Amino acid sequence: MNPATLAANFIHAFRALPTPDARQQFFRALVPRLSHKECSFVIDLFHDRFHFDLVSRLPIELLAQVASYLPPWDVFVSKRWNDLWSSSSVCSSCFHACFPDQQLDTSNPEWPLLFRRAAKCRLALVTGRPYRRIIIPSTPNFPDELIAYHDGKIVTGLSPNQIQLLYIETGETMTFQTENRESISDVEISNSAIAAITKNGYCHVWNFQTGEKGSFRLPSAMRLHYTVDADTVAVWFADTQATLITWDLQSRQAKEIKLGSRPFYVFLDAKAKSIITFHCAAADGVPCDFLSDGTIHYSGMTVTQHLLQRTTPTAQQDKMTATVIFPDHLKLVSENPLVDKYGLPILTFQKMEENRDTSQECSKFYSSPMFSQPTSFDTQLAHMVRGAQLRFTSFDPSDALAVYSDLVYFFRWGRLATIVNFQEGTQHVPEIMDIERDLHNGQEIRLRFYCYRTSSGRCISDERFLGARNKNGGIYFWCFDEDMPLSHEDPAYRRLRDERAAERAVERARIRKGQEDRRGRYLMTKE
Numbered sequence: 001m002n003p004a005t006l007a008a009n010f011i012h013a014f015r016a017l018p019t020p021d022a023r024q025q026f027f028r029a030l031v032p033r034l035s036h037k038e039c040s041f042v043i044d045l046f047h048d049r050f051h052f053d054l055v056s057r058l059p060i061e062l063l064a065q066v067a068s069y070l071p072p073w074d075v076f077v078s079k080r081w082n083d084l085w086s087s088s089s090v091c092s093s094c095f096h097a098c099f100p101d102q103q104l105d106t107s108n109p110e111w112p113l114l115f116r117r118a119a120k121c122r123l124a125l126v127t128g129r130p131y132r133r134i135i136i137p138s139t140p141n142f143p144d145e146l147i148a149y150h151d152g153k154i155v156t157g158l159s160p161n162q163i164q165l166l167y168i169e170t171g172e173t174m175t176f177q178t179e180n181r182e183s184i185s186d187v188e189i190s191n192s193a194i195a196a197i198t199k200n201g202y203c204h205v206w207n208f209q210t211g212e213k214g215s216f217r218l219p220s221a222m223r224l225h226y227t228v229d230a231d232t233v234a235v236w237f238a239d240t241q242a243t244l245i246t247w248d249l250q251s252r253q254a255k256e257i258k259l260g261s262r263p264f265y266v267f268l269d270a271k272a273k274s275i276i277t278f279h280c281a282a283a284d285g286v287p288c289d290f291l292s293d294g295t296i297h298y299s300g301m302t303v304t305q306h307l308l309q310r311t312t313p314t315a316q317q318d319k320m321t322a323t324v325i326f327p328d329h330l331k332l333v334s335e336n337p338l339v340d341k342y343g344l345p346i347l348t349f350q351k352m353e354e355n356r357d358t359s360q361e362c363s364k365f366y367s368s369p370m371f372s373q374p375t376s377f378d379t380q381l382a383h384m385v386r387g388a389q390l391r392f393t394s395f396d397p398s399d400a401l402a403v404y405s406d407l408v409y410f411f412r413w414g415r416l417a418t419i420v421n422f423q424e425g426t427q428h429v430p431e432i433m434d435i436e437r438d439l440h441n442g443q444e445i446r447l448r449f450y451c452y453r454t455s456s457g458r459c460i461s462d463e464r465f466l467g468a469r470n471k472n473g474g475i476y477f478w479c480f481d482e483d484m485p486l487s488h489e490d491p492a493y494r495r496l497r498d499e500r501a502a503e504r505a506v507e508r509a510r511i512r513k514g515q516e517d518r519r520g521r522y523l524m525t526k527e
Helices: 003-015 020-033 036-050 060-067 088-098 111-127 377-386 432-439 491-526
Strands: 132-136 147-150 153-159 162-167 173-177 184-189 193-198 202-207 213-217 223-229 232-237 243-248 254-258 265-269 274-281 300-307 319-325 338-340 345-354 361-367 400-403 407-412 415-421 426-428 465-470 475-479
Touching: 060 088, 088 111, 111 415, 111 426, 132 491, 147 184, 147 465, 153 184, 153 475, 162 184, 162 193, 184 223, 193 223, 202 232, 223 265, 232 265, 243 274, 415 432, 432 491
Parallel strands: none
Antiparallel strands: 132 475, 147 153, 153 162, 162 173, 184 193, 193 202, 202 213, 223 232, 232 243, 243 254, 265 274, 274 300, 300 319, 338 345, 345 361, 400 407, 407 415, 415 426, 465 475
16 A cells, blocks of 8 residues: 555544544554654654744844854854854854954955954853963063063063063064163063163163164153053153153154143053043042052042144143043942053952951952043043943952953962953853962962052963963963964973863763763653
């Protein structure tokens, strides 16, 4: 007889069963007669019957919006929807949401590789699992002020009047020495230049890309701090008028600005030829001197943008000022109020409130959205504070090692403690110290992690590297970018890292198998 006719008669007889109990009795009689392969086939049919493929039916524009809420490593998880999730529009939306200060050029044929590289790097950063580690030789006794880091380049002191620039990726080095063998007291580095202040009151600037160099004398010994961007230097002083001066290699001329009150931070933008000064403000909005002893919680903040190239007849017209008063529950952290992450300052706030477990006051840490060059100066400044999605953590701001727009590395008692991801609301314990302990036969190594705003402003970390100084000599750098070539990397660290990753993969497979076994046993009991 024709199989189609048999199937039609079978279905007709099934539908003719008078009651639900009769149909259930039919199923109980049929299922034991099915082979294992036939049972799997029926289960797949049930899955297709009751699971609607919503993703494949969504317009690509709507799917791109969905991707903006996902971390970049979650858009390549499905074989079924790989073509959809790997489209340029979907990946661009996800990339922009995760890296708002970067661009994904989908016209570049290699953009999928760039996307995957950024996703892997971000995942390693969020989970605290760098791929590799190198050790840069250094003497154990040179001061912290002779360490400076920027974007894969580190400056260290070789002698009192000599410093060395090292490219971490290639291992290339360059050496610089002051004229007349002046002793160096402090160094800073930008993307293209090194600035070094000597004990005799001079500032030397070397452009390590072009080979240009120059120097100028500081007008006062009461220097508070200084910063460098490109080959422009800004130095501010603790005199009565809170003087700030700028100098660059191109014009070799100094520009002086009387700030009126001591700023707690100065943000220099050489490309835009402007300086943004951050001042603490009293409750009435009047700027006041910043004191870094941690005893004062300021009520507001005044931000002023100064143009370095005069565009109007008077200097007073070449600046914009805006003031914002914080909400009552929010105060600026006076010890460590701001960190500059490659042109994007990040403000930090603090709130004292009672800990429910100990009934004692504890410090709460907040990080605001990034503040960049504003188009509407006062509007964006106010929005930066009022519209901030402020997050809690019981760690103190002084425990912050590396600060990003949505991620903070905290350390305690000389070791990495936890990673707080404000955007996703998660915490991870980094495995760095565990691997280092295994590499040193179970012994804890004495590392000095520099918090993101120490008294000297040292910070040797970014989205690709995390650095720490060994108290016995050497600077450790852990790399989050698996695809970056590194000179003199330690293969032992990578081997242990891979072994731990393999153990996690085995554990995940064991959990999945257990879930599948439980599902199979459940189906068999139903039969």
